[in-house]
Each structure stands twice: as structure tokens, then as C-alpha cells.
Amino acid sequence: MALSLISNTAAQSQSSRITEVTSPGGIKAWLVHDTTLPLIAVEFAFLGGASQDGAELAGLANFTASLLDEGAGPLDAAQFQSTLADHAVELHFDAGRDDVRGSLRTLSENKDKAFELLRLAVAEPRFDPEAVERIRAAHMAMLRRRSTDPSSMANDRWFALAFPDHPYGRPADGTLESMARITRDDIAGFAKKTLARSNLRVAVVGDISAEELGQRLDAVFGALPATATLVPVAHVEPQKIGTVDVIALDVPQSVVVMGTGGLERRDPDFMPAYVLNHILGGSAFSSRLFKEVREARGLAYSVYSYQVALAHTGLWFAGTATKNERAGESIAIITDEFRKILKDGPSQTELDEAKSYLTGSYALRFDTSSKVAGQLLQIQLDQLGIDYIDKRNALVDAVTLDDLKRVAGRLATAKDALTVVVGKPQGLSGG
Structure with a gap:
């Protein structure tokens, strides 16, 4: 299935297998419909990411992304994770400098539960105090390891020197000081401002039709704010070149x-x-x-x-x-x-x-x-x-x-x- 996307055969455009789907609510996604295996893979991103953290809250995007699958809607963290496991659903979130990304993988027979869990994660994350403090502790342990890891130290210093007055100069994973400073309100505020329909990009591959995908897009993402509230990020060139x-x-x-x-x-x-x-x-x-x-x-x-x-x-x-x-x-x-x-x-x-x-x-x-x-x-x-x-x-x-x-x-x-x-x-x- 996948290899045929880039076949050298000239008889038919391979991108004709990619359909741009627009949901009834106006949400767009790219779809490759394939029934070879009873699987559905979804990759999506919200533009923004760590560049939206703010000078005093480095690591906020990463912290928020780590909490999206740690309890949502009526399910606390343990219940949410056990439901994922019981239905063999893989759901992950992470944040880079320019976006917050999510990934969903499910068997076709479990798609109802999978898409509902995804909806809860992006539209109704709980950010329970227990989960916030547990993930904070995990992040701080990771940051302590990074503080003595030569590769991490070199990378963080390079970006700090190259972009001293720009969001790219801040470590995307944050610092021990900033991680301790971030509150639940900061996390909830970041999610509310960033997880929106206007800055959403979606790609789907597998056993799902265009018509069904359109309905699923509205069901999963339709309740999100229409427009993200993003701080403009300036284009920039690296400084300190030659040093x-x-x-x-x-x-x-x-x-x-x-x-x-x-x-x-x-x-x-x-x-x-x-x-x-x-x-x-x-x-x-x-x-x-x-x-x-x-x-x-x-x-x-x-x-x-x-x-x-x-x-x-x-x-x-x-x-x-x-x-x-x-x-x-x-x-x-x-x-x-x-x-x-x-x-x-x-x-x-x-x-x-x-x-x-x-x-x-x-x-x-x-x-x-x-x-x-x-x-x-x-x-x-x-x-x-x-x-x-x-x-x-x-x-x-x-x-x-x-x-x-x-x-x-x-x-x-x-x-x-x-x-x-x-x-x-x-x-x-x-x-």
C-alpha cells in the first residue's frame, strides 16, 4: 500500500490516492483510503508549539502535551490509560518548537473508542493535580539527566547563543526553574489558546472512507475553539556566527x-x-x-x-x-x-x-x-x-x-x- 504512493509508474498520478477531505464543519484532512489491513493511522498537529511558551514558562508546550492523555472527560489518568490498553489504541502527544503533535493508531474494530478517546484528550483534558505533579516530577528528572548529558548541553547552549532574544533560544523542554514555575492554570490556558481548528493539520491513512472521516473530524475536533490565539513569532537569523x-x-x-x-x-x-x-x-x-x-x-x-x-x-x-x-x-x-x-x-x-x-x-x-x-x-x-x-x-x-x-x-x-x-x-x- 505505502510503496505504491511513490511508484515510478507514470500511468497515474500517485497523489490521486491522496484525497483532501473537508468535514461538514469545515475541518480539512488528507486521506489515503486503504483496506489492505484493518488499521487506521492518524497524525495531526496544532501550529504553535514551544515558540508560544513565553519567556518565563519554557517547557509549557511540552508539559501540556504530556498531560493530554493523562486523564480527560470522565476518565482519570489511570482509567484513560487502561482504556487505551484494553482496546489496543496507541495515542501519543509531543511538542516541538513550532507545533504540538498527536498520533493515533487503532484497529478498525476499535475505531469508535479510539476516536472518542482522542476527542476527550484534545477537547476535555482534565489536568488533574495528581497528574500535573507526577508529570512535572518526570520532566524534572529528565531535565536533571539532560543537565549532565553532553549532547543535550551542547544543543541547548547553541540555540541559547544563536537566538538570545527569540523563542527559539529557549529550551523546548524547559529548565528546572521554569518547570517548577508552571501552574495548572498556565497549562489549561496554553491548551485553550493553542488547540484550535484554525491551526489544525490532519493526515489519515487506512481503513476509513472519506465520508466517515469527515464525520469523525467534526466529532473529534468540532468543539475546539474556531481560532487559535497565537503570539506572532518573528523570522530570525542565528547570531554569534564565527565564535x-x-x-x-x-x-x-x-x-x-x-x-x-x-x-x-x-x-x-x-x-x-x-x-x-x-x-x-x-x-x-x-x-x-x-x-x-x-x-x-x-x-x-x-x-x-x-x-x-x-x-x-x-x-x-x-x-x-x-x-x-x-x-x-x-x-x-x-x-x-x-x-x-x-x-x-x-x-x-x-x-x-x-x-x-x-x-x-x-x-x-x-x-x-x-x-x-x-x-x-x-x-x-x-x-x-x-x-x-x-x-x-x-x-x-x-x-x-x-x-x-x-x-x-x-x-x-x-x-x-x-x-x-x-x-x-x-x-x-x-x-
Whole structure:
């Protein structure tokens, strides 16, 4: 079922299997109707996320999302969770920087109960004091672990330095101080302002018709507020580019995070940049960074680069973990490889190999109903169009060396980065 969505057969548009459903109440969703298995997978998101936390309440979106399935309507947390288990329903919520997401997976025979539980979770969450304090304790335990985890420390410091006066500079998981400060009223207020029909995106795959889905959408989401009350978030560029910050930690390896400006997802040059990144460090075993840092010099087991396209900025990262005494050397090599690929570009062979891998592996994103739903949701969030699956591989195939040279020119400032190192690196200074 899923693989047929990206079949190379030209006889019929594969996106014709994706139907845009509009409920009687006006709620939209993308549907792939498939009866191969008696399963229904639903992925949905409310725009907003941690960017709506507020300066003093970092972690509020994440805290709220964690509580949505901890009691709702007439069911307390234990009853809600046992009902999910009794009917083999999987329901999860989480929050990122730009949205609050939910995921539902159920057998067709249990869909009535599954959709009712989902309705209760989003429309009638209880936020009982017992559940609030239990989840708060779990979050604070997680934050204590993160406070000594080198990778978490490096990532949080990078965003704090890059976006000092912006919501992206706050840790999405919050801090020990902010988590202790959040009240039940804060949580209920966040849910009321953020969980609304206007900022809802939905994707559904499985054993459900368009007509039934329309009815279910109204039943589940119809009672939510019509319009979300979101604080505008400004577009932003990362600061402190070209600087190095060191967090001293007594560990045998230094964790390195290097980040700089990139392209936003809807930028026409995003796909050439995506191919360029694959060649630099996006491929696990054939990238330039892998060959130079691991194979040629044995400096690290893992080295990588990747793009991050947030709603209000585009970023390009590289990272590794290496012995403290080799950290400076590793950073120098990664920086050099960034500069080389931006100055000279890749070879035709590198481009051909990258395109072959990226087009051939695309099908792996669609090998389960949940993955298909997740991809369809992300395409909606990125505003790429319902026919994007049809076009995606052609967009990759169309990338030329001239395209990569043009993009390299646009990304010329990426030869410098904001670098954060956690450990005891030799030959570096910062604080």
C-alpha cells in the first residue's frame, strides 16, 4: 500500500490516492483510503508549539502535551490509560518548537473508542493535580539527566547563543526553574489558546472512507475553539556566527555542535541545498565528512551534517564526538570541508551518487501506514502541496552542478559557524 504512493509508474498520478477531505464543519484532512489491513493511522498537529511558551514558562508546550492523555472527560489518568490498553489504541502527544503533535493508531474494530478517546484528550483534558505533579516530577528528572548529558548541553547552549532574544533560544523542554514555575492554570490556558481548528493539520491513512472521516473530524475536533490565539513569532537569523563556546565537563570525549544559517523549507533552492548537504555529511558512509574525519584520520566514530528547517528560520548543522585532544583538529577539518564544498562544489560523480541514493531510498519513508500519515502531515506543515510526493524525486533528479554552485553562493556565510563544545577540548577556549 505505502510503496505504491511513490511508484515510478507514470500511468497515474500517485497523489490521486491522496484525497483532501473537508468535514461538514469545515475541518480539512488528507486521506489515503486503504483496506489492505484493518488499521487506521492518524497524525495531526496544532501550529504553535514551544515558540508560544513565553519567556518565563519554557517547557509549557511540552508539559501540556504530556498531560493530554493523562486523564480527560470522565476518565482519570489511570482509567484513560487502561482504556487505551484494553482496546489496543496507541495515542501519543509531543511538542516541538513550532507545533504540538498527536498520533493515533487503532484497529478498525476499535475505531469508535479510539476516536472518542482522542476527542476527550484534545477537547476535555482534565489536568488533574495528581497528574500535573507526577508529570512535572518526570520532566524534572529528565531535565536533571539532560543537565549532565553532553549532547543535550551542547544543543541547548547553541540555540541559547544563536537566538538570545527569540523563542527559539529557549529550551523546548524547559529548565528546572521554569518547570517548577508552571501552574495548572498556565497549562489549561496554553491548551485553550493553542488547540484550535484554525491551526489544525490532519493526515489519515487506512481503513476509513472519506465520508466517515469527515464525520469523525467534526466529532473529534468540532468543539475546539474556531481560532487559535497565537503570539506572532518573528523570522530570525542565528547570531554569534564565527565564535566558539566551550562548556567544561570532565568527560573523555568532547561533543561538538557547529551550526550556521541555512535555507527555509519553502525556499526554491532548498532541494539543491538538501542534495549538497547529503554529499557533505548527510550520508552515513559516503559523505565527505565521514571519509575525512573517520576513514582518513580515525578522529570519530560518527560525524554528520544536516539541515533544520524551522517555521521561522533555516539552519545547517554539523556535529561529532571525539577525544578531547583531537577536538580542535576535528573542528578544523569539518570547517575546511564546509569551505571546500562551498567554494568548489561537488563532482559530477558525487552528484550522481547522491541523487541515486536520495531517489531510491525515498520509498523507505512510506513502508507503514503511520509513516505515510507522518509524511503527509509534514508535507502539509511545509506547505509543499498535495502533489509533492509525485514531484519529489523529479526535483532531486533535476538538480545540476550549476544549481549546487548557485546554492553554494547563497550559503557562502556557512563557511563560518557558531561552535559549541562540551568536554575538555585541547587548544580551544570559551565559556
